[in-house]
Amino acid sequence: MIDLSPDTIHAAPRRSLFGRLAGAVALGLAGLRPTPSEAQAAAPESDGPHWPGKLKGRHRQVVDAYSVNAGHPLEFAYTFVATSEPPGTATSVVVLRAG
Numbered sequence: 001m002i003d004l005s006p007d008t009i010h011a012a013p014r015r016s017l018f019g020r021l022a023g024a025v026a027l028g029l030a031g032l033r034p035t036p037s038e039a040q041a042a043a044p045e046s047d048g049p050h051w052p053g054k055l056k057g058r059h060r061q062v063v064d065a066y067s068v069n070a071g072h073p074l075e076f077a078y079t080f081v082a083t084s085e086p087p088g089t090a091t092s093v094v095v096l097r098a099g
Helices: 013-031 069-082
Strands: 059-065 090-096
Touching (some): 059 069, 069 090
Parallel strands (some): 059 090
């Protein structure tokens, strides 16, 4: 009788070398990743009913979203600001709230 199942005990050493090398490269690249920055507390005068402060700009937009939705609320705000004519006359605020 002929055994047609692959013999996994005696794998070629070069294949295990590639696996180990790929793992070492992945760990090395993960070590080069920048550390996340810490959020800074807002000034006490910015809290309250005047939260966003005076919105500058001739055109203003508020994007109200209940989830991040793969970044689409940020895209809406960016598109509004980037396409304003003349440039710099638009302000947009994104509000993310728990739904």
